[in-house]
Amino acid sequence: MRRDDASDERGQYDEEGGRFPRPPRICAFCVEKVDEIDYKQHETLRRYISEHGRIKPRRQTGVCARHQRSLATAVKRARHLALLPFVSD
Amino acid sequence: MKDYEVTIVIRPELEDDARAQIIQRVQNLLTAGQGETNAPVVHQWGQRRLAYPIKKFNEGYYVLFEAKIDPLQVNDIERNIRYMEPVLRHLVVRKGGVK
Numbered sequence: 001m002r003r004d005d006a007s008d009e010r011g012q013y014d015e016e017g018g019r020f021p022r023p024p025r026i027c028a029f030c031v032e033k034v035d036e037i038d039y040k041q042h043e044t045l046r047r048y049i050s051e052h053g054r055i056k057p058r059r060q061t062g063v064c065a066r067h068q069r070s071l072a073t074a075v076k077r078a079r080h081l082a083l084l085p086f087v088s089d
Numbered sequence: 090m091k092d093y094e095v096t097i098v099i100r101p102e103l104e105d106d107a108r109a110q111i112i113q114r115v116q117n118l119l120t121a122g123q124g125e126t127n128a129p130v131v132h133q134w135g136q137r138r139l140a141y142p143i144k145k146f147n148e149g150y151y152v153l154f155e156a157k158i159d160p161l162q163v164n165d166i167e168r169n170i171r172y173m174e175p176v177l178r179h180l181v182v183r184k185g186g187v188k
Contacts, residue, residue, distance in 0.1 A: 036185065040096075040153070081096055081178055082139035082149065 027064035029071070037070040039077035042084050049075060053085040090157040092184040095119065095129075097170065098149040098177045101136055111175055112152055118166050119156040129156035143177045155184070 029037060039045075048056050048063070048071055055075050058068045078084040097115060099108055112131065119129040134151035143149065158166065163181060170179045 039180075039182075077180060077182065079140070081098060081151075081180055082141055082143060083137075085140040088140075 025062045025064075027062065027067055029067040030064055034067065034070075037067065037074040039074040039081070039083070041074075042078045045071070045075055045078055045084060049084065051088070053088045091160055093156055093158045093163070094180075094182050094184050095154040095156065095166075095170075096180045097152050097154075098139075098143070098179070099152065100144075100175045100177060101146055101148040101150055103150070103175055107175070108150060111173060114173065115152075115154060115170060118169055119154055119158060121162075129154045146177065149177055 037045075048061050050056055055072055058065070061068065061071075063071060075084060079086050095115070097111075099111055103111070112133075116129055116131065132153040132155075134153065136148055136150050139147055139149050167179070167181055170176055170181075
């Protein structure tokens with residue numbers, strides 16, 4: 001897979017073997033205190049799918065584990081209703 | 090009785106009254122066996138472009154229902170919706186946190 005997410009490779013070791021300071025990861029859905037991610041907000045969900053229509057991994061989205069699961073369900077529901085594509089190029 | 094959301098996508102080329110009839114039928118299904126007080130709320134999103142073609146259609150008419158349904162009836166309701174030929178897609182989900 002193409003790696004255009006170099007900026008998201010956090011916590012790598014530098015030459016001295018020490019760690020880079022890791023920027024805090026903030027989950028956008030936790031900030032908004034979203035309980036369950038809504039499949040109807042497909043415009044928001046677009047941000048979390050790649051240009052080919054695949055769900056972006058957590059390391060790219062910065063979403064917490066709980067919301068990433070909820071996000072995946074929401075994307076799949078939106079796809080079923082043809083609000084989001086299964087594939088696109 | 091639990092809160093549910095039912096979304097359906099209807100064929101785009103349907104006449105207004107034929108579409109209204111389908112919406113009414115779904116509404117009746119959702120209302121069956123409950124008082125007038127918790128009649129389903131209907132949101133018509135109207136005609137929208139589909140993200141991918143379904144049965145050669147590029148557009149669909151979206152309608153969302155919010156209803157209180159007895160969980161035991163969900164299967165029957167879904168089967169009935171599935172038999173409605175002009176409904177291209179349907180989705181029935183429980184509303185509020187998945188716990």
